[in-house]
Amino acid sequence: MTAHDPEALRRPNAPTTTYRYDDYDAAFVRERVAEFREQVRRRLSGALTEEEFRPFRLMNGLYLQLHAYMLRVAIPYGTLTARQMRRLADIADRWDKGYGHFTTRQNLQYNWPKLVDTPDILEALADVEMHAIQTSGNCIRNVTADHFAGVAPDEIEDPRPTAEFLRQWSSLHPEFSFLPRKFKIAVTGAEHDRAAIMVHDIGLRIVRNDKGEIGYQVVAGGGLGRSPFVGKVVGDFVPRHDLLAFLEAIMRVYNRFGRRDNKYKARIKILVHEKGIDDIRAEVEAEFAAMDRSVFVHDPEEFERIAGFFAPPPYESLARDSQILHAAKLETPAFANFADVNVSAHKIPGYAIVTVSLKPIGGVPGDATSDQMRVLADASERFGFGELRVSHEQNIILPHVKQDDLFALWRMLDAAGLATANAGLVSDIIACPGMDYCSLATARSIPIAQAISKRFADMSRQRRIGKLGIKISGCINACGHHHVGAIGILGLEKKGQESYQITLGGDPTFSASIGEILGPGVTAEQAPDVIEHLVDFYLAEREEGEAFIDTWRRIGHARFKDALRREGEDGADI
Amino acid sequence: MALISDGRFIEDDWRRLAEEEALPKAGKVIVSLARLPHALEVLGPESALGVIVPNTTEVLALVESAPRLQLVSISFPAFSDGRGFSLAGLLRRAGFKGELRASGRLVADQYSHAVGCGFDTIEIPDDLAERQGEEQWRAALNAYAMSYQRGYPGRGSILEARRRAARP
Numbered sequence: 001m002t003a004h005d006p007e008a009l010r011r012p013n014a015p016t017t018t019y020r021y022d023d024y025d026a027a028f029v030r031e032r033v034a035e036f037r038e039q040v041r042r043r044l045s046g047a048l049t050e051e052e053f054r055p056f057r058l059m060n061g062l063y064l065q066l067h068a069y070m071l072r073v074a075i076p077y078g079t080l081t082a083r084q085m086r087r088l089a090d091i092a093d094r095w096d097k098g099y100g101h102f103t104t105r106q107n108l109q110y111n112w113p114k115l116v117d118t119p120d121i122l123e124a125l126a127d128v129e130m131h132a133i134q135t136s137g138n139c140i141r142n143v144t145a146d147h148f149a150g151v152a153p154d155e156i157e158d159p160r161p162t163a164e165f166l167r168q169w170s171s172l173h174p175e176f177s178f179l180p181r182k183f184k185i186a187v188t189g190a191e192h193d194r195a196a197i198m199v200h201d202i203g204l205r206i207v208r209n210d211k212g213e214i215g216y217q218v219v220a221g222g223g224l225g226r227s228p229f230v231g232k233v234v235g236d237f238v239p240r241h242d243l244l245a246f247l248e249a250i251m252r253v254y255n256r257f258g259r260r261d262n263k264y265k266a267r268i269k270i271l272v273h274e275k276g277i278d279d280i281r282a283e284v285e286a287e288f289a290a291m292d293r294s295v296f297v298h299d300p301e302e303f304e305r306i307a308g309f310f311a312p313p314p315y316e317s318l319a320r321d322s323q324i325l326h327a328a329k330l331e332t333p334a335f336a337n338f339a340d341v342n343v344s345a346h347k348i349p350g351y352a353i354v355t356v357s358l359k360p361i362g363g364v365p366g367d368a369t370s371d372q373m374r375v376l377a378d379a380s381e382r383f384g385f386g387e388l389r390v391s392h393e394q395n396i397i398l399p400h401v402k403q404d405d406l407f408a409l410w411r412m413l414d415a416a417g418l419a420t421a422n423a424g425l426v427s428d429i430i431a432c433p434g435m436d437y438c439s440l441a442t443a444r445s446i447p448i449a450q451a452i453s454k455r456f457a458d459m460s461r462q463r464r465i466g467k468l469g470i471k472i473s474g475c476i477n478a479c480g481h482h483h484v485g486a487i488g489i490l491g492l493e494k495k496g497q498e499s500y501q502i503t504l505g506g507d508p509t510f511s512a513s514i515g516e517i518l519g520p521g522v523t524a525e526q527a528p529d530v531i532e533h534l535v536d537f538y539l540a541e542r543e544e545g546e547a548f549i550d551t552w553r554r555i556g557h558a559r560f561k562d563a564l565r566r567e568g569e570d571g572a573d574i
Numbered sequence: 575m576a577l578i579s580d581g582r583f584i585e586d587d588w589r590r591l592a593e594e595e596a597l598p599k600a601g602k603v604i605v606s607l608a609r610l611p612h613a614l615e616v617l618g619p620e621s622a623l624g625v626i627v628p629n630t631t632e633v634l635a636l637v638e639s640a641p642r643l644q645l646v647s648i649s650f651p652a653f654s655d656g657r658g659f660s661l662a663g664l665l666r667r668a669g670f671k672g673e674l675r676a677s678g679r680l681v682a683d684q685y686s687h688a689v690g691c692g693f694d695t696i697e698i699p700d701d702l703a704e705r706q707g708e709e710q711w712r713a714a715l716n717a718y719a720m721s722y723q724r725g726y727p728g729r730g731s732i733l734e735a736r737r738r739a740a741r742p
Contacts, residue, residue, distance in 0.1 A: 024732040027719060035717045039683065047705050052681045055654055138654070168722040168732070174690025175663060175726070178656025255660045256630075292667070295725030301740055302733060 017150065017387050018079045019164050019309045021129045028171070029126045032133055036060045037119035044116075059139055059177065061107075061132025062118055066439045071110045071118055072135040073125060075390050077145035077163040077187070078106035078397075080130075082377040082386040087128040089373035095121050100373070102358060102366040104430055104481055105184065106144045106390045107135050111437055133171060138179045140170035140251075144186045146194045147391035150310060151399045153347045157206045157214060159187040159195070161307040162243075169244060176251045180258035181266035183251075184223075196392060198222050198231045198512035199484055201268045202250065205510075207237065215239045220250060220280070221272030222512070224478035229269040230512045232277040234284055241298035242288075248296055249287040253280065313385040313400055318350025322403035335410050337459060338421040343406065352403050354384075355423035356396040356413060362454045364446050365431045366394030375416040383409045393430055395423060425462040426470060426535065427453040430481055434474030434491060441474035443491025443498040448472055448527055455528040456535075465535055468548045471506070484508035486549045487531060488515040500527050504534070504560055505552050516557050518564065530564065537563040576703035578685075578696040581712035583703065588624055588645060597621075604647060607631065614639055626677060629657040633664045640670045647697065650678025659691040663726075666692040682706045685714040690726040 021029070036056070043053040061072040073088070080088075088108055092100050095117050096110040103109055113121060125131055135142050143166045145159040146152065166185060170176070176183075186195040189206035197203025203219035215237045222231025238246045250268075257275075259265045272280050329336035344353040356376065359365050368376070380388045380398055383405045389397035401409055413419040422428045429452060432438065434445030449472050456462050471485030475492070482488030488503035500522050503515030522530050535548075537560060542551045552560060577586040590604040597603065597613055604624040605613045617623055624645030627636070636646065646665060648658040662674055676688050677697040688696055696711075724731045 022736070024720060024735065028722070028732070031718045035683075038713065038717075042710070047710060048681065048683075049705075052653065052683075056683055138656075171722050172718070173723060174687045174721070174728070175659045176656070177687060178654050178659065178684075252660050252663075256657055260655060260657075290667075292725065299733060299737065302736060305736070305740075 017310055017313050017385060018081060018160075019076075019306065025168075026126075026129070029129070029131050029133075032060070032131065032172070033119060033122045033126050036122060040115060040119055055137055055178070058137035059134055060118075060122065061135040062113075062115070063136055064439070065111070065437055066435075066441075067437070068112050069115055069118070070437070071113045071121060071132060072103070073108045073110070073130060073132045074135045074142040075106050075108060075130075076142060076167050077149065077160045078147045078390040078392075079149075079160060080388050080390070081128075082381045082388070084128045084130055085373050085377040085380070085388055087124060087130070089370035089377070091121055091124055092370040092373070094124075099367055099369045101364075101433065102368065102390050102394045102396070104392045104394060104432075104479065105142060106147075106392060107142060108390070109433075111433075136182070137177075138181050138183075139177045140166075140173065140179075140183045140185065143167050143170065144184070144195055144200075144392065146188045146190055147389040147397050148194055148344070148353055148399070149189065149389075150312065151346050151348075151351075151353055152190050152192075152194075153345050154191040155189050155347070156191070156208055157189040158307075158310050159189040159204075159206060160310050161303060162189075162204065162206065162216075163187045164306050164309075165244075165303060166247070169247075176255055179251075179255055180260045181263065181268075183254070183268070193509040194391075196481070196484065196508040196512075198510065199224055199228070199481075199508060200231065202247070203231050204243075209237050213239065216243055218246060218250075221269045221277065223267050223269040224481055224483045225267065226264060226476040226478070227270065227273075228478065228483040228514045229273060230514065231269075232272060234277065234281050240303075242293070243298065245291060245293040245296035246284070246288055249284045249291065252287055252291075253283045257283070312348075313387070315348045315351065315400070316402070318348075318402065318404075320349040322350060322406075325403045325406050328407035332407070334414075334419075334421075335407055337463065338410050338419055339406060341421045341425060341463065342423040346400070348400075350403055352401050352406060354398040354401050354406070354409065355391070356398065356418050357420040357422050357428060358395050358418075359422060359428050359453065360417060360420045361422075361427060361457045362450050365429050365449050368396070372416055372418055375412065375418060379409055379412050382412070393424075393428060395428070421459060422462060424467045424469070426456050426465050426468045427462060429453060429470045429472060430485070431472040432474050432479035434472075434480075438474065438479075440477055441491070442476075442493040443474050443500065444524070445472045445474035445480055445489075445491055448489060448491065448500065448524060451524070451528045452531055455532055465539065466547065468535070469506075469508075470531065481508065482506070483514045484512065485515060486547075486552070487534060489527065489531075492521060494521065498524050500524065502527075502530060502534075504557060505549060507549055518557075518561060533564055534560060576698050576700060578698070578708075578711050579694060581685075581708070581715045583708050583711075586697070588622075590626065590647075602644070604645060607635070610639060614642060624673070624675075627661075629655065629661055631661060633661070633668050636665065636670070637668050640665075640668060643670070643672055645673040645675060646670060647675040647677045648693075650676055650680055653679045653681055653684065659687060662688075662691040662693055682710040682714040685711055686718065686721075686728060689715070689728040690721065690723070692727060 150158040186200040199222040205217040218235035219231035220234040384398040431449040435441040472489040473480035473482040484506040502518040506515030602622040626647040
């Protein structure tokens with residue numbers, strides 16, 4: 001059943017271009033909810049101790065945080081329908097405080113659910129073909145993908161069928177659900193990496209070989225956290241028919257040999273680092289050769305069945321450039337800014353990809369109220385075939401908007417406070433929840449993001465600065481991806497005081513690099529000053545059209561350090 | 575210790591020998607990996623032999639003796655340590671046909687994982703068996719009608735079912 005299925009279109013709010021559960025999927029998710037309901041009951045009756053209950057509640061997305069439980073809902077490969085978005089809004093209203101937080105791994109977090117309510121929340125999710133399965137715990141996590149999947153002009157193949165295939169394969173895997181540590185997989189099928197695959201436990205890049213066959217470059221051992229590593233190639237070209245067997249082999253090597261003596265050294269990146277990629281590759285290849293691959297061999301019919309759900313929506317045949325768009329931009333400068341910054345090229349003439357920023361100036365990065373979620377659902381139905389995406393930058397994407405409709409869409413978003421024209425700019429900050437919510441945090445992150453965002457409130461200045469990724473984590477676990485921010489900020493605690501360590505030169509794409517430390521930590525109050533000085537120095541030094549990361553790579557880390565020191569001597573108190 | 579098989583608590587007719595205990599002349603005995611070579615040497619056909627191994631054991635260490643073993647018990651030092659699941663699968667792949675036993679503080683919620691990886695029986699301490707009675711283990715076994723994976727025993731595979739439906 002695809003978007004072209006006339007029956008699917010007749011159904012109100014019918015999903016269009018994403019996977020639909022069949023009876024098996026629906027039964028599985030219902031069984032999972034029933035099992036969890038029973039686990040909660042057994043926890044309350046004492047049949048399960050808290051220690052025993054923990055991995056099972058985590059594998060159903062339920063964390064115990066600083067103030068309350070937190071439920072993390074999976075949005076597989078970041079794709080959701082208008083109907084699903086509305087259900088997320090309803091859950092926020094009924095069981096939470098009327099908002100949700102979109103995360104860097106294409107999940108949605110509710111910060112205030114009650115333990116006894118969670119089975120009902122999971123049931124409400126199952127009604128719209130959603131779940132919270134494996135969004136936490138030491139298992140294979142929600143598989144993420146490029147948020148421009150299926151619409152990016154630079155795409156070799158839509159990564160979502162692969163991601164859905166892996167979602168199913170990894171769900172309640174008998175062998176790989178009690179791993180040394182969490183395990184994250186990301187897939188991209190494009191020439192530009194928008195899924196940060198180099199910093200995942202396994203990154204999959206869909207490639208085409210000389211013979212024109214599709215396969216996967218398999219990268220393993222990437223990760224952030226307290227020991228950041230860029231992943232290394234473990235399989236240069238794994239043909240599609242071998243993918244599952246190859247992944248089983250990697251997982252088995254990791255499950256057996258990954259360290260379990262120290263949770264901070266338990267990720268596959270440490271195994272790869274300590275043994276060396278050549279040893280790991282040899283182990284994986286030996287396991288691959290020894291196993292019975294016949295049961296994992298690619299099933300083209302099943303893959304085609306899944307791929308069929310991701311068929312393109314019924315696009316109209318349009319001119320490449322829209323006169324309506326052109327005129328509206330001339331007439332309304334605020335809209336022109338939005339169109340220049342938040343709109344990306346689409347592979348179909350006359351269409352555009354719209355990024356809806358969840359980073360209003362001074363707001364909480366990634367948060368959306370239930371009303372905003374409903375506006376987004378409405379907007380997607382009116383202007384975009386009822387489909388939405390969540391990006392790892394914590395924004396919402398409308399992937400198929402007619403250029404002719406952009407102005408009308410913008411007005412709708414603007415009225416709901418959703419038209420901040422800062423996608424990719426300095427105030428489009430990625431930040432973890434930090435000390436405001438998280439029990440692991442050593443410092444606040446949201447207020448730092450808000451302060452920096454306010455410092456750069458002048459949008460014309462932001463556009464002058466151009467694309468610049470600031471990423472903030474409130475502890476060394478690095479949920480805010482600070483290591484791969486062009487400017488990264490890490491909140492630590494030193495002698496009872498919050499201290500922010502700044503790094504420069506991080507890059508989450510195929511040219512991945514881990515940021516380098518700028519110098520001693522600064523206070524929360526100083527952080528916006530330091531960021532501003534760094535940005536000003538970049539503006540003074542940059543060559544025509546050069547991004548921050550490229551200037552930093554050209555002139556070197558030391559120049560930035562010197563510049564900051566000189567600023568300090570000139571009287572700025574840093 | 576309690577022993578679970580097919581969702582029921584059953585009598586254990588195996589005896590696990592303490593290190594200092596002498597090998598009996600007959601009966602079903604489980605020895606440590608260290609004592610296995612000696613036991614293989616001295617025990618005759620009137621004895622049934624089993625071995626308990628750490629979850630870090632290399633399969634190669636067991637392959638040679640596998641045809642003479644009627645039971646391999648894999649220790650789970652913590653219920654959250656999943657190495658035993660991989661080792662079980664590797665032993666089955668190496669052709670071990672006898673009873674495969676998981677021994678440790680496994681919880682009922684892991685039962686279908688264990689069966690999926692080839693275990694026949696689960697051995698748990700009594701205090702755990704008291705909290706998690708037979709009905710909880712049976713419920714865990716029946717929690718799911720089918721699974722997404724192929725190549726793991728236990729429940730039917732969703733992929734297989736779809737394939738059958740597509741090719742009537």
